[in-house]
Amino acid sequence: MNLFWRCSFIIFSSTIYFEGGDGGTVRTSTSITASTGSSVDLTCTYTVGSGESVYSGLIVWQAKITGTSDYETFATFSPPGGGNNSFTTTNSAMNLKDRAELLKVTSEGSGTYRAVMRILEVQCLDEKEYQCSVTFIYLNLGPQTKNAVTSLTVQAPAEQPYDVPVAEPSNIEENMKINLFCTANVGKPPGKIKWWRFSDQIYAPFLVAESSEIPVVQPGVCAYNVTFSIQPLVTKDDDQSVWRCSVDNKLLTSLHDQDKPNQETARINVFCTHSIHLLWKIPKAFLFLVVY
Template sequence: MSFSKHHYLHIFYYDLLYFFKILETSVNVLIIIPPVTQDETVAVGGVVTLTCNVKENDNSSLQWSNTAQQTLYFGEKRALRDNRIQLVKSTGTELIITISDVQLSDDGEYTCSIFTMPVRTARATVTVLGVPGKPVITGFEDAVQEGGKVTFTCTSSGSKPPAKLHWYRDQEEIQGRPDVVESNPDEPTYTVTSELTLTVTRNDNNALIACAVDHPSIANGDKRTERPLSVLFSPSVSIQPESDLPREGEKFFLQCVGNGNPEPTAFVWRRKDGELPPMAKVDDAFLHFESLNKSDNGVYECQADNGIGMGDVTHTLLVQDPTVITTPSGVDHAVIGGVVAVIVFIMLCLLIVLGRYLIRHKGTYLTHEAKGSDDAPDADTAIINAEGGHSGMDDKKEYFI
């Protein structure tokens, strides 16, 4: 059986049409844009929103699937019976769902698909943050003596990724040892531990040592634990007199004040230059004088003991005469006497100047009163000139015409 040339041309024409049809289909597939999604991060117990968009749709349905490739929603239809998963929006070009009360098991890649020919997909990674627990401080139970060392240990569990720990003394950050990170069995979380070693002084007594957790799942300062630091130290001592101007014959006391941890409970009084006066009585932290006497003058010492150590201090007692008058303001009498002397001196100067002024003016009056009497020819004329009078004669006046 033979075929004509025309027949072969006909077959070639249909093969060519079929080729271009396939080519056209391939080009259409290449220019189709897949769905668009975005990665999300959420803390355990939070809510995550998954959004899938396409620019154009040929009435094909959108679908969300979980990390196990189980269908969550197909269009508006729920496929998995999990009440935590809710539909927010479903259109031909958009599918939005939420997952509430997120757990660590929800971590992973989620898939959005559109069932065209062929099926197009896009993936969104959901990162679930493990929330760290409140830090626990251990390793310090009792008070430590001044100059000693104390070690604190801070631990926080349940973080993902591993949390970072920070140490503080009151509000000042201090450096501890590098964090030690350990993975927790049976779950993808971590336990973080840090140590802090301090050589303490008395200034550290009652200071707050704090450990704080830094993690993207919590706000700064949300997870913080504080422990007060107790430091034992020997007392520093001071003596406080009842008054600054003790006077002979009066009652008087000296009080010994000790600042230490613990507070001092034993006090010893001494007199540097001999025995305590017979009229002086020791009452624990007080040294009482029933009636002061000049013989009580001297240097007195108090020694305080709190069981950790001892501290001592001295005070010089100077008894004043009973006639000494004190001023409310406590101004020194020598200063007052100096001020009074200056005032008296100024008043005397003023009186001398005033007296000289009066004497000078009186001499001027007498001089004017006698003026003109020396040249008078007789006594009557002298009297008239002294009084400033005139002879009674009119001055002759000439007029020129």
């Protein structure tokens, strides 16, 4: 009889251990978006229920290891009055510690607290999943760990084209096609390259063409190089014109499209072609021979 009660108690206790602890909760934003060079907060909000405790080192931020389903801890936090926050020695911590700070855990009232890791200068390599993990200690039940996951997406502005475009061929005649090439990092999300023509004596530029290539976005990659070429037919009206290659993506909103990061040609000279008409009179005849 004693053995029966002993076995029943062990089974009952085990069930409580794994199913207990419904009071403690952990929350964070589902997703966060930031731009390279900006700052961003990873905020973990946790609530401690009745009969629960959270101790120093049991509040952690973790980063997902690329190519795996595993997470590694890069920072540990202490509840108010419980000690100092600190970075660990993992690879994720080494990537962050010189450009991030761990804010003191603050109380929001009603048993709710916030643990914040602030990245002061976001880099593309920060794009990954992060997990806040809090271990709650329950009276007579032992520890229970609860997690919340967020995903950080990093964006990057488009950049100035790499080279000054040069019209080819160098000796341009009217009604001739010229070749213009432009290569640039179109940023993330990938933007477009646009070609503009600035004609002599005309203030407003004319949009000639824009690229249609859209690079496939890869996790943790913020630079996407695109080459866009055009072969416009020039006329005498294009003499002294300037051809500009500009780059745009959704992060560049403060400038007109033609003024966004760009490079432009020198003024091009378009030479006119003329026909020479020679009139020959055939002696003793009313015939004329015209040679062009």
